[in-house]
Amino acid sequence: MNKNVIQRNNVKISGSGKQPMLFAHGFGCDQNMWRFVIPAFEKSYRIISFDYVGAGKSDLRAYNSERYSNLNGYAQDVLEICRELELADVVFVGHSVSSMIGVLAAIKEPRYFADLILIGPSPCYINDGEYTGGFERKDIEELLDTMDRNYIGWANFLAPAIMKNADRPELSQELTQSFCSTDPRIAREFAAATFFSDNRQDLLKVTTPSLILQCSEDIIAPLAVGDFLHAHLKNSELKVMKATGHCPHMSHPEETIELMKAYLRERTIHG
Numbered sequence: 001m002n003k004n005v006i007q008r009n010n011v012k013i014s015g016s017g018k019q020p021m022l023f024a025h026g027f028g029c030d031q032n033m034w035r036f037v038i039p040a041f042e043k044s045y046r047i048i049s050f051d052y053v054g055a056g057k058s059d060l061r062a063y064n065s066e067r068y069s070n071l072n073g074y075a076q077d078v079l080e081i082c083r084e085l086e087l088a089d090v091v092f093v094g095h096s097v098s099s100m101i102g103v104l105a106a107i108k109e110p111r112y113f114a115d116l117i118l119i120g121p122s123p124c125y126i127n128d129g130e131y132t133g134g135f136e137r138k139d140i141e142e143l144l145d146t147m148d149r150n151y152i153g154w155a156n157f158l159a160p161a162i163m164k165n166a167d168r169p170e171l172s173q174e175l176t177q178s179f180c181s182t183d184p185r186i187a188r189e190f191a192a193a194t195f196f197s198d199n200r201q202d203l204l205k206v207t208t209p210s211l212i213l214q215c216s217e218d219i220i221a222p223l224a225v226g227d228f229l230h231a232h233l234k235n236s237e238l239k240v241m242k243a244t245g246h247c248p249h250m251s252h253p254e255e256t257i258e259l260m261k262a263y264l265r266e267r268t269i270h271g
Contacts, residue, residue: 005081015046017043017044019045022082023050024101027097028175031050034249040261050081054186070197093119117211122220124198125140162246164246165244175247200232209235211259212238213248
Protein backbone atom coordinates (compact mmCIF):
# COMPACT_ATOMS: atom_id res chain seq x y z
CA MET A 1 0.00 0.00 0.00
CA ASN A 2 1.29 3.45 -0.92
CA LYS A 3 1.23 5.22 2.41
CA ASN A 4 1.66 8.56 0.66
CA VAL A 5 -1.92 8.56 -0.64
CA ILE A 6 -3.34 7.19 2.63
CA GLN A 7 -1.50 9.78 4.74
CA ARG A 8 -2.00 12.58 2.22
CA ASN A 9 -5.77 12.26 2.46
CA ASN A 10 -5.91 11.07 6.09
CA VAL A 11 -7.81 7.95 4.98
CA LYS A 12 -9.70 6.10 7.73
CA ILE A 13 -11.19 2.61 7.38
CA SER A 14 -13.83 1.02 9.61
CA GLY A 15 -16.81 -1.30 9.40
CA SER A 16 -17.20 -5.06 9.15
CA GLY A 17 -18.89 -5.40 5.75
CA LYS A 18 -17.26 -6.27 2.42
CA GLN A 19 -18.69 -3.73 0.00
CA PRO A 20 -16.87 -0.40 0.26
CA MET A 21 -18.78 2.80 1.07
CA LEU A 22 -16.65 5.88 0.43
CA PHE A 23 -17.68 9.14 2.13
CA ALA A 24 -16.50 12.41 0.54
CA HIS A 25 -17.05 15.69 2.42
CA GLY A 26 -18.06 19.06 1.01
CA PHE A 27 -16.31 22.41 0.70
CA GLY A 28 -14.93 23.81 3.95
CA CYS A 29 -15.63 20.55 5.79
CA ASP A 30 -13.77 17.36 6.69
CA GLN A 31 -14.60 13.69 7.23
CA ASN A 32 -15.74 14.33 10.81
CA MET A 33 -18.95 15.82 9.38
CA TRP A 34 -20.08 12.26 8.53
CA ARG A 35 -20.01 11.07 12.17
CA PHE A 36 -23.82 11.00 12.52
CA VAL A 37 -24.30 8.85 9.39
CA ILE A 38 -21.35 6.43 9.24
CA PRO A 39 -22.29 4.28 12.29
CA ALA A 40 -25.56 3.26 10.61
CA PHE A 41 -23.61 1.54 7.81
CA GLU A 42 -20.63 0.03 9.66
CA LYS A 43 -22.18 -3.43 10.11
CA SER A 44 -23.00 -3.86 6.42
CA TYR A 45 -20.17 -2.00 4.65
CA ARG A 46 -16.45 -1.39 4.68
CA ILE A 47 -16.39 2.33 5.47
CA ILE A 48 -13.74 4.61 3.97
CA SER A 49 -13.59 8.30 4.86
CA PHE A 50 -10.92 10.86 4.04
CA ASP A 51 -10.02 14.54 3.95
CA TYR A 52 -9.32 16.37 0.71
CA VAL A 53 -5.86 17.91 0.56
CA GLY A 54 -6.16 21.20 2.44
CA ALA A 55 -8.97 19.98 4.72
CA GLY A 56 -9.00 18.35 8.15
CA LYS A 57 -5.86 16.38 8.95
CA SER A 58 -4.70 15.95 5.36
CA ASP A 59 -1.08 16.61 4.42
CA LEU A 60 -1.04 20.32 3.55
CA ARG A 61 2.39 19.90 1.95
CA ALA A 62 0.69 17.91 -0.83
CA TYR A 63 -1.46 20.88 -1.87
CA ASN A 64 -0.78 22.07 -5.39
CA SER A 65 -2.66 25.11 -6.73
CA GLU A 66 -2.45 23.91 -10.32
CA ARG A 67 -3.73 20.39 -9.59
CA TYR A 68 -6.61 21.66 -7.48
CA SER A 69 -7.56 24.60 -9.68
CA ASN A 70 -10.55 22.57 -10.89
CA LEU A 71 -12.56 19.59 -9.67
CA ASN A 72 -10.61 17.07 -11.76
CA GLY A 73 -7.70 17.29 -9.31
CA TYR A 74 -9.99 16.29 -6.45
CA ALA A 75 -11.53 13.50 -8.56
CA GLN A 76 -8.00 12.21 -9.14
CA ASP A 77 -7.54 11.98 -5.35
CA VAL A 78 -10.70 9.86 -5.10
CA LEU A 79 -9.46 7.53 -7.85
CA GLU A 80 -6.02 7.22 -6.25
CA ILE A 81 -7.66 6.19 -2.95
CA CYS A 82 -9.75 3.58 -4.82
CA ARG A 83 -6.61 2.29 -6.56
CA GLU A 84 -4.50 2.14 -3.39
CA LEU A 85 -7.18 0.24 -1.45
CA GLU A 86 -8.02 -1.94 -4.48
CA LEU A 87 -11.69 -1.08 -4.15
CA ALA A 88 -14.53 -2.42 -6.31
CA ASP A 89 -18.32 -1.91 -6.31
CA VAL A 90 -17.92 1.29 -4.30
CA VAL A 91 -20.99 3.10 -2.96
CA PHE A 92 -19.74 6.68 -3.26
CA VAL A 93 -21.44 9.13 -0.90
CA GLY A 94 -20.64 12.75 -1.77
CA HIS A 95 -21.86 15.93 -0.13
CA SER A 96 -22.28 19.13 -2.14
CA VAL A 97 -19.28 19.69 -4.46
CA SER A 98 -18.14 16.13 -3.77
CA SER A 99 -21.19 14.95 -5.70
CA MET A 100 -19.69 16.33 -8.92
CA ILE A 101 -16.22 15.17 -7.90
CA GLY A 102 -17.72 11.66 -7.63
CA VAL A 103 -19.43 12.09 -11.00
CA LEU A 104 -16.10 13.01 -12.63
CA ALA A 105 -14.35 10.07 -10.95
CA ALA A 106 -17.10 7.65 -12.06
CA ILE A 107 -16.91 8.90 -15.65
CA LYS A 108 -13.14 8.47 -15.74
CA GLU A 109 -13.00 5.05 -14.00
CA PRO A 110 -16.52 3.57 -13.87
CA ARG A 111 -15.13 0.14 -12.93
CA TYR A 112 -14.65 1.28 -9.32
CA PHE A 113 -18.23 2.41 -8.67
CA ALA A 114 -21.53 0.59 -8.06
CA ASP A 115 -23.63 3.58 -6.96
CA LEU A 116 -23.38 7.33 -6.44
CA ILE A 117 -25.29 8.89 -3.54
CA LEU A 118 -25.32 12.63 -4.16
CA ILE A 119 -26.32 14.85 -1.21
CA GLY A 120 -27.14 18.47 -2.10
CA PRO A 121 -25.49 18.20 -5.54
CA SER A 122 -25.24 20.93 -8.18
CA PRO A 123 -23.69 20.62 -11.65
CA CYS A 124 -23.51 24.43 -12.03
CA TYR A 125 -24.08 27.11 -9.40
CA ILE A 126 -24.48 30.04 -11.79
CA ASN A 127 -27.76 30.89 -13.56
CA ASP A 128 -27.44 30.49 -17.32
CA GLY A 129 -30.36 31.29 -19.63
CA GLU A 130 -33.18 28.94 -18.69
CA TYR A 131 -30.97 27.05 -16.24
CA THR A 132 -31.39 28.01 -12.58
CA GLY A 133 -28.23 27.45 -10.56
CA GLY A 134 -29.14 29.78 -7.72
CA PHE A 135 -26.48 32.49 -8.18
CA GLU A 136 -25.56 35.21 -10.64
CA ARG A 137 -21.90 35.34 -11.67
CA LYS A 138 -21.48 38.66 -9.84
CA ASP A 139 -22.76 36.98 -6.62
CA ILE A 140 -19.93 34.45 -6.82
CA GLU A 141 -17.37 37.12 -7.64
CA GLU A 142 -18.51 39.16 -4.62
CA LEU A 143 -18.36 36.04 -2.43
CA LEU A 144 -14.75 35.39 -3.45
CA ASP A 145 -13.88 39.06 -3.02
CA THR A 146 -15.24 38.95 0.53
CA MET A 147 -13.11 35.84 1.22
CA ASP A 148 -10.06 37.84 0.11
CA ARG A 149 -10.88 40.89 2.21
CA ASN A 150 -12.36 39.41 5.39
CA TYR A 151 -12.17 35.62 5.56
CA ILE A 152 -13.40 35.29 9.15
CA GLY A 153 -16.31 37.65 8.48
CA TRP A 154 -17.18 35.66 5.37
CA ALA A 155 -17.19 32.39 7.34
CA ASN A 156 -19.38 33.85 10.10
CA PHE A 157 -21.89 35.15 7.55
CA LEU A 158 -22.05 32.17 5.18
CA ALA A 159 -22.05 29.17 7.54
CA PRO A 160 -25.45 29.92 9.18
CA ALA A 161 -27.01 30.62 5.74
CA ILE A 162 -25.73 27.27 4.43
CA MET A 163 -26.68 25.26 7.51
CA LYS A 164 -30.09 26.87 8.16
CA ASN A 165 -31.82 25.20 11.17
CA ALA A 166 -31.38 28.33 13.33
CA ASP A 167 -32.93 26.49 16.29
CA ARG A 168 -29.72 24.44 16.48
CA PRO A 169 -26.96 27.09 16.49
CA GLU A 170 -24.29 24.54 17.41
CA LEU A 171 -24.46 23.19 13.83
CA SER A 172 -23.72 26.60 12.32
CA GLN A 173 -20.98 27.13 14.89
CA GLU A 174 -19.32 23.86 13.89
CA LEU A 175 -19.43 24.77 10.21
CA THR A 176 -18.07 28.26 10.95
CA GLN A 177 -15.20 26.75 12.93
CA SER A 178 -14.51 24.29 10.11
CA PHE A 179 -14.34 27.14 7.60
CA CYS A 180 -12.06 29.12 9.91
CA SER A 181 -9.69 26.20 10.49
CA THR A 182 -9.04 25.90 6.72
CA ASP A 183 -6.09 27.75 5.20
CA PRO A 184 -7.75 30.85 3.64
CA ARG A 185 -5.72 30.60 0.42
CA ILE A 186 -6.67 26.95 -0.08
CA ALA A 187 -10.31 27.67 0.82
CA ARG A 188 -10.39 30.55 -1.68
CA GLU A 189 -9.00 28.34 -4.47
CA PHE A 190 -11.38 25.47 -3.62
CA ALA A 191 -14.31 27.92 -3.59
CA ALA A 192 -13.38 29.21 -7.05
CA ALA A 193 -12.99 25.63 -8.36
CA THR A 194 -16.39 24.78 -6.86
CA PHE A 195 -18.55 27.78 -7.71
CA PHE A 196 -17.19 28.39 -11.23
CA SER A 197 -17.46 24.70 -12.19
CA ASP A 198 -19.95 23.68 -14.86
CA ASN A 199 -20.47 19.93 -15.11
CA ARG A 200 -23.83 19.95 -16.87
CA GLN A 201 -22.42 18.31 -20.01
CA ASP A 202 -20.68 15.63 -17.93
CA LEU A 203 -23.96 14.30 -16.53
CA LEU A 204 -24.84 12.59 -19.80
CA LYS A 205 -21.60 10.56 -19.64
CA VAL A 206 -22.43 8.92 -16.29
CA THR A 207 -23.34 5.24 -16.44
CA THR A 208 -23.31 4.56 -12.67
CA PRO A 209 -26.77 4.49 -11.01
CA SER A 210 -27.34 7.38 -8.61
CA LEU A 211 -29.52 8.68 -5.79
CA ILE A 212 -30.02 12.45 -5.61
CA LEU A 213 -30.92 13.74 -2.14
CA GLN A 214 -32.32 17.25 -2.52
CA CYS A 215 -33.15 19.37 0.51
CA SER A 216 -36.52 21.16 0.42
CA GLU A 217 -34.97 24.57 1.18
CA ASP A 218 -31.33 24.95 0.18
CA ILE A 219 -29.62 28.26 -0.59
CA ILE A 220 -26.76 26.45 -2.38
CA ALA A 221 -28.76 23.97 -4.47
CA PRO A 222 -32.36 25.09 -5.23
CA LEU A 223 -35.09 22.58 -6.09
CA ALA A 224 -34.71 23.29 -9.81
CA VAL A 225 -31.15 21.94 -9.64
CA GLY A 226 -32.34 18.57 -8.33
CA ASP A 227 -34.88 18.35 -11.16
CA PHE A 228 -32.17 19.18 -13.72
CA LEU A 229 -29.86 16.49 -12.36
CA HIS A 230 -32.61 13.88 -12.34
CA ALA A 231 -33.51 14.72 -15.95
CA HIS A 232 -29.90 14.45 -17.15
CA LEU A 233 -28.51 11.57 -15.07
CA LYS A 234 -29.42 8.18 -16.48
CA ASN A 235 -30.53 5.63 -13.86
CA SER A 236 -31.03 8.31 -11.24
CA GLU A 237 -33.57 8.54 -8.44
CA LEU A 238 -34.53 11.89 -6.91
CA LYS A 239 -35.73 12.25 -3.33
CA VAL A 240 -36.75 15.68 -2.05
CA MET A 241 -36.09 15.65 1.68
CA LYS A 242 -38.06 17.22 4.51
CA ALA A 243 -34.66 18.46 5.67
CA THR A 244 -33.79 22.11 5.12
CA GLY A 245 -30.37 23.68 4.68
CA HIS A 246 -27.43 22.28 2.75
CA CYS A 247 -26.04 19.73 5.24
CA PRO A 248 -28.77 17.15 5.95
CA HIS A 249 -26.17 14.55 7.04
CA MET A 250 -25.55 16.85 10.03
CA SER A 251 -28.93 18.50 10.61
CA HIS A 252 -31.18 15.54 9.65
CA PRO A 253 -29.03 12.40 9.81
CA GLU A 254 -31.98 10.05 10.48
CA GLU A 255 -33.77 11.06 7.28
CA THR A 256 -30.49 10.91 5.34
CA ILE A 257 -29.77 7.39 6.61
CA GLU A 258 -33.34 6.21 5.98
CA LEU A 259 -33.32 7.38 2.34
CA MET A 260 -29.85 5.94 1.69
CA LYS A 261 -30.83 2.56 3.14
CA ALA A 262 -34.13 2.44 1.22
CA TYR A 263 -32.31 3.16 -2.05
CA LEU A 264 -29.59 0.58 -1.39
CA ARG A 265 -32.20 -2.07 -0.46
CA GLU A 266 -34.00 -1.46 -3.75
CA ARG A 267 -30.73 -1.66 -5.66
CA THR A 268 -29.92 -4.99 -3.97
CA ILE A 269 -33.34 -6.42 -4.82
CA HIS A 270 -33.50 -5.20 -8.41
CA GLY A 271 -29.79 -4.91 -9.18
